[in-house]
Amino acid sequence: AQTVTQSQPEMSVQEAETVTLSCTYDTSESDYYLFWYKQPPSRQMILVIRQEAYKQQNATENRFSVNFQKAAKSFSLKISDSQLGDAAMYFCAPAHAGGTSYGKLTFGQGTILTVHP
Amino acid sequence: EAGVTQFPSHSVIEKGQTVTLRCDPISGHDNLYWYRRVMGKEIKFLLHFVKESKQDESGMPNNRFLAERTGGTYSTLKVQPAELEDSGVYFCASSQDWRGGAGGYTFGSGTRLTVV
Numbered sequence: 144a145q146t147v148t149q150s151q152p153e154m155s156v157q158e159a160e161t162v163t164l165s166c167t168y169d170t171s172e173s174d175y176y177l178f179w180y181k182q183p184p185s186r187q188m189i190l191v192i193r194q195e196a197y198k199q200q201n202a203t204e205n206r207f208s209v210n211f212q213k214a215a216k217s218f219s220l221k222i223s224d225s226q227l228g229d230a231a232m233y234f235c236a237p238a239h240a241g242g243t244s245y246g247k248l249t250f251g252q253g254t255i256l257t258v259h260p
Numbered sequence: 261e262a263g264v265t266q267f268p269s270h271s272v273i274e275k276g277q278t279v280t281l282r283c284d285p286i287s288g289h290d291n292l293y294w295y296r297r298v299m300g301k302e303i304k305f306l307l308h309f310v311k312e313s314k315q316d317e318s319g320m321p322n323n324r325f326l327a328e329r330t331g332g333t334y335s336t337l338k339v340q341p342a343e344l345e346d347s348g349v350y351f352c353a354s355s356q357d358w359r360g361g362a363g364g365y366t367f368g369s370g371t372r373l374t375v376v
Binding site: 234 | 319
């Protein structure tokens with residue numbers, strides 16, 4: 144079974160500045176995938192970034208990057224040059240890569256990000 | 261391409277009634293997942309379809325929940341009879357690749373179910 148901890152229920156950042164959202168997880172699997180999703184008030188979950196656990200290189204996607212520490216089971220999200228549209232609830236979610244539960248996402252509690260103009 | 265569509269977007273029913281939620285995945289996506297978030301809790305996995313077959317239904321809370329996926333296309337999730345604790349937001353997600361692919365899993369906007 145996988146468990147996910149997002150220790151920051153709420154975070155805030157000034158527009159154009161940088162913010163880091165933390166996530167730690169626990170899993171007994173050696174192969175898995177990690178995702179960050181954002182959920183704006185419209186409620187639809189939107190993919191932010193994806194990381195394969197077997198890759199050492201940290202994923203980046205424009206202003207979004209991760210710091211993936213496999214041994215520490217840590218997967219933090221850094222948002223650079225924050226924009227008002229980044230305001231949302233952010234979820235960290237590892238996904239099983241094998242067994243009957245492949246593809247199953249386990250979500251953290253979420254972090255509400257507020258962006259101040 | 262059209263996204264994942266869920267309807268209704270909201271449903272308010274009385275305890276003991278039956279409700280059916282529907283999810284239309286992206287065309288060609290073999291993998292379809294149901295999740296739900298009850299008030300104040302994490303989003304939890306319910307089940308996973310591969311085409312029309314149930315790959316993993318380990319998250320279904322009890323036998324009041326019945327999921328189907330007709331012909332490997334749309335899926336329905338029926339709750340019968342509904343209880344107060346079933347209130348929450350029910351999400352559907354689909355993917356072509358079980359790993360989520362480069363685009364990850366595409367989620368619908370969810371159905372907010374309120375049982376009174």
